[in-house]
Amino acid sequence: MPDPGLADNAGFAVLDGLAGDAGEARPADPASHPAADPAPTEVPPPGDGKAPAEDAPPVHWWSAGWQPSDPLEGRPTAAEPTIGALFSPGEDGDPYHHCSASVVHSPGGDLVATAAHCVHQFGFRTNLVFVPAYRDGEAPYGVWVPSRIDVDPRWASERDPDHDVAFLRLRSPGHPDRRLEDVTGAETIGFRPELPAPARLVGYPNDTEQPLDCRNTARAAGPTQLRLDCADVPDGTSGGPVLTDAHTLIGVIGGRDGGGDDETSYSSYFDDSVRALYERSTGAP
Numbered sequence: 001m002p003d004p005g006l007a008d009n010a011g012f013a014v015l016d017g018l019a020g021d022a023g024e025a026r027p028a029d030p031a032s033h034p035a036a037d038p039a040p041t042e043v044p045p046p047g048d049g050k051a052p053a054e055d056a057p058p059v060h061w062w063s064a065g066w067q068p069s070d071p072l073e074g075r076p077t078a079a080e081p082t083i084g085a086l087f088s089p090g091e092d093g094d095p096y097h098h099c100s101a102s103v104v105h106s107p108g109g110d111l112v113a114t115a116a117h118c119v120h121q122f123g124f125r126t127n128l129v130f131v132p133a134y135r136d137g138e139a140p141y142g143v144w145v146p147s148r149i150d151v152d153p154r155w156a157s158e159r160d161p162d163h164d165v166a167f168l169r170l171r172s173p174g175h176p177d178r179r180l181e182d183v184t185g186a187e188t189i190g191f192r193p194e195l196p197a198p199a200r201l202v203g204y205p206n207d208t209e210q211p212l213d214c215r216n217t218a219r220a221a222g223p224t225q226l227r228l229d230c231a232d233v234p235d236g237t238s239g240g241p242v243l244t245d246a247h248t249l250i251g252v253i254g255g256r257d258g259g260g261d262d263e264t265s266y267s268s269y270f271d272d273s274v275r276a277l278y279e280r281s282t283g284a285p
Helices: 004-022 153-158 180-184 272-283
Strands: 083-087 097-104 111-114 129-132 145-151 166-171 197-203 212-220 225-229 241-244 248-252 264-268
Touching: 097 129, 097 180, 097 197, 097 248, 111 180, 111 248, 129 145, 129 180, 145 153, 145 272, 166 272, 197 248, 248 264
Parallel strands: none
Antiparallel strands: 083 097, 083 129, 097 111, 111 166, 145 166, 197 212, 197 241, 212 225, 225 264, 241 248
């Protein structure tokens, strides 16, 4: 469990750093940003826990209300309350974001999903800060720090790319009664998603101060990985959501090759092991 004092200090360091960059930190009153009512967690019927074959039938994009990106590459997009940047302030307090994450519905209303490699590198990171809807130095929904971090034991011991998923329970420093999901809303989470599926990835590149997105067909890459072919999705987008049906989380950028290459992004497939990790995180005190 992260040390509360160190976590709070990291959160304040990010706010101080943003204030130095932008002239003032601007975490707005959450009451001025009403959140959408969260939908219940999606739990598909029991199956074999494996992704479908890669030669599955074509996707009908119009069923999801989206069209593939043209060209198939990451482009700047508007910031969204349920998606944000993960910061890890250094000793000098400068706010550098290194990964991305998204709020997912949970009983406690305090959960985000990201890639395990964003939070556990031969040990847990201790100075993590989540900034929802971050853009150009602004923190419109405040800053949030972890009270608990969960990764699969197979990631912790072996860095197994098939288990590159993490869940973080977050709190607002100085506001013990504030719940993240009440402030930002949340995505639902879908386990054992049917593939191929129309999908959208979102993330924050390390070298920019705004998110990017790309839309294409998510396909199986073997039984334990999901792939989305989009160019120009650079470092920093790791942990960002892969969404279908607009707001259903079916993956986080990570997995094979640390998240992909210049043309393709990957995610660990959300099978029963990810469901178990989600349940462990949400059921923990």
